[in-house]
Amino acid sequence: MKKLFKKRQKASKSFKRLCKMGLYINLIFLCIFLGSVAYLGFPAFKQTYIFVEANRNSPAYDLLSRAEQRKIRTGQITEKTWLLANSEVDQYMKQKYNRLSEKQRTLVDDLVQKGEIELKFNSNFFLNGDSKSP
Known part of the structure; x- marks a missing residue:
């Protein structure tokens, strides 16, 4: 046992x-x-914003997200303010693969030197839904 x-x-x-x-x-x-x-x-907690004049003739207009461009076209934004950059600019700022042209890269680099483009906390990640057209 x-x-x-x-x-x-x-x-x-x-x-x-x-x-x-x-x-x-x-x-x-x-x-x-x-x-x-x-x-x-x-990196999803940071998003690129551009301090730009709300004007369609601005050189940085093409660097903005489609939603921000739409707001400028409809007149919802009229003064110089921080606006959300498009995804290609965001990826360039995060030093990832991007499809920016050489001219656009130069413009982004100039804006960085002027302090008019920066990575900020991505509050949209928590406050807005997942949508291409909010």
Whole structure:
């Protein structure tokens, strides 16, 4: 009887050890996964804004998002203010792949030097719905 009891205890301890190891391995993978999500998702918390005159003839007009261009065309925005940049400018500012022309890159670089373009907290990420035409 003692032999069976010791054998069962040994098997139980071994099983507990394996369960703990499995749990620790899963926790390590969970930490790696959440870390990679946070690392890759962090740039979404910043959005590029341009301080520009609300004028269709402005050289930076083409760098604005379609929604901001629409607001300027309809007269909703009339003074110089911070406006949301388009996605290509945003990716350029975050030093990612972009399709900006050389002329547009030069314009963005000039605006950066003047302090008229910058990355700000992306409040739209939390306050607005996911829509191409809000």
